[in-house]
Amino acid sequence: MTPLLEVRGLTKRFGGLTAVHDLDFEVRAGEILGVIGPNGAGKTTTFNLVAGTYRPDGGDIRFSGESIAGLAPHRIAARGVMRTFQHNRPFGGMALVDNVLVGAHTRFRATLWSIVGGRAHGEEARQRAAAQELVSFVGLAELAHADVTTLSFGQGRLLEIARALAGEPRLILLDEPAAGLTPAECARLAEIIRGIAARGIAVLLIEHDMHFLLPLAERVVVLNFGAKIADGLPAEVRAHPAVMDAYLGSHAEPH
């Protein structure tokens, strides 16, 4: 079976620095794949290559069998790969549920003509109900009509996730979703991520915090200096000597 996302020989250089070098990994349909590594390991660069923010200098990225390498971000989103931002980026001039509806952008079929003709109400109402459901899924139901500028950081992160889910992705990319959250918020977030996988949506989770990631991920890819140094089950990765060495410093216990 072909994997949902297949990354082969991916390379990205910034001037003289090779941020990602000949990277191979894959995400299978419906699984949670974690990507970890110390700062500067190339995690965020990898994320941005998959999301289309950067163009690769070499290699290929295939999503359900078709190359998406070098496509513009909006085209990648339209194919069913949605992302969140590490630093929350809400649309400040809109209510929470409308932010989520923006995430459903590629799901709308009404043309401008039918909108002007007043024939798009049915679709609008259906999508609004679906968005409302996603707001509840991430636990923000009471805030559905709140001004997004009043949300806490943690609530903003949940909005990021609901907004990405609204695009009905087959793969969701989460960029350090636990960064900046309280332990209680992290626990809730882990539940939500499991819930996403339970809906059959694959999750590519870039994370700095092993403590958060290892219990959650089904498989883990470890990066260091832009290359893969380990790939396997969380338990295997945790015990891998190269990982202990590179990521945690030699002789250190996973914290």
Place this chain on the structure above:
Amino acid sequence: MKSAALWLAAAVLLSAAAFVLGEYHNDVYRKLLLWIALALSYNFIFGIAGQVTFSHFAFYGIGAYGIVILLFYAALPWPLAILGAIALCVVLALAVAIPATRLEGFYLALATMAFAQLFIVVLNEGGSVTGGTGGLASYRLPRIAGLDLTGRTYTVVIVLLVLATAAVLRRIDNSWFGRACRAVRDNAEAAAAMGIDVARTKVIAFTVASVLAGIAGMAYAFVDNTVNPPIFGLENAFLLLFMVIVGGSGRHAGAVVGTVLLYLLPFVLSPLIGQHHALVFGVLMVAAILLQPRGLIALYDRFARR
């Protein structure tokens, strides 16, 4: 159903005003209504889509000159002339938008300002087609479908035009397209991540708003039965910007409030202080931006929430 009744009530009330007002006030009223139509569409491009453009009045002029030239110089029948003037607005809007919307903020403002200036140059140098600096005059609205639409009836036509503009913009604003415009305005990178084609969204928003300005311009051509270059210059483009900002940018009601206030203010102020009303305008603008950056409509919001 309820909203249909509200629109109908608005149409009846606003039309009735034409029959209450005298000749002179009808003229003022028609111009006010056209300013409102312009402010509504300018609010869409500036307030909702977040594009700072100065070409809106130029498109008003393109519609006005377009319809007059096509009707009387090219001698086309009126349905073709209307379609032709709309097509002209679409083509020119795309020609401006496709290169210009790649620009942002300051540079987009400059590019559209250059277009507006170029338009005035073309009008002045257009020879017998545009009538040069004197513009075009002494034409009359032809009978449309056998109807004489001049006088107070024409005020009603403009009322319907303004309401249609408002209805179209409201529908677009409350759709995925309106949200896409706001998303692009608020954060273009996040908008792209949601699957929004940012450049395309900007081009469509600009074209829709510019064509609506052009259609208002077509109606304007028969208000004074004369069109000339100064009307479509930058001075009015700035006034339009002020109207939207003072009223509350991004809000349809704000555009209406700002327009009514700034359009009628000179009529109140001129008898008192003559030409110095421009000074009052300037002070008012600065005060509005400093004290109430979200516009007068935000004052109403605060009042309504109590």
